[in-house]
Amino acid sequence: MARIAGVEIPNQKRIEIGLTFIFGIGRPRSKMILEKTKIDLDKKVKDLSADELGRIRKHIESSEIVEGDLRKNTNQDIKRLMDINSYRGRRHQRGLPVRGQRTKTNARTRKGPRGAMIKKRK
Numbered sequence: 001m002a003r004i005a006g007v008e009i010p011n012q013k014r015i016e017i018g019l020t021f022i023f024g025i026g027r028p029r030s031k032m033i034l035e036k037t038k039i040d041l042d043k044k045v046k047d048l049s050a051d052e053l054g055r056i057r058k059h060i061e062s063s064e065i066v067e068g069d070l071r072k073n074t075n076q077d078i079k080r081l082m083d084i085n086s087y088r089g090r091r092h093q094r095g096l097p098v099r100g101q102r103t104k105t106n107a108r109t110r111k112g113p114r115g116a117m118i119k120k121r122k
Contacts, residue, residue, distance in 0.1 A: 002045050004057055005066050011046035018045045019056075024066035033059055 001008040002018075009018040019030040034041055037055040039048070048056075060066060065073065081089035091098045097110050108114070 002048065002053055004053070005060055007067065009045050011044070013045055014041065015039065015043050015045055015048060015056075016041040022060070022066050024064065024070040025060075029064070033064070 001011055003009070004019070005022050007022045009015075009021055013021075016027070016030050016034060019025050019033060020027060025033070031041065033056065037052070037059050039052050039056065043052075078089075078092055082093055083089070088098050095110055095112070096103060097107050101107060103111070
């Protein structure tokens with residue numbers, strides 16, 4: 001298995017798909033990386049030479065933000081929103097949807113499971 005950016009890439013996958021195992025790299029970015037490093041998209045990971053793996057590693061380390069750094073940046077951005085007390089920051093603090101979704105119904109993913117049903121007094 002090839003190791004790129006601290007992630008093991010499965011040997012049986014095409015390199016275009018294999019790169020998507022790295023957090024922060026999807027299909028479009030994977031294609032762009034392979035075009036810049038002049039590597040065939042359909043090549044399997046196990047068929048890559050050491051030189052080709054080195055070129056991919058070098059490109060990702062030099063010009064892409066992936067894995068731990070990307071997670072750290074995302075968390076810092078959210079913390080900044082909370083610190084400046086913006087609307088989005090307050091939604092993050094309360095664990096509610098941030099991007100304008102409805103909350104009267106749905107939103108169970110952000111709000112968590114329903115609480116105990118409260119019986120209304122008559």
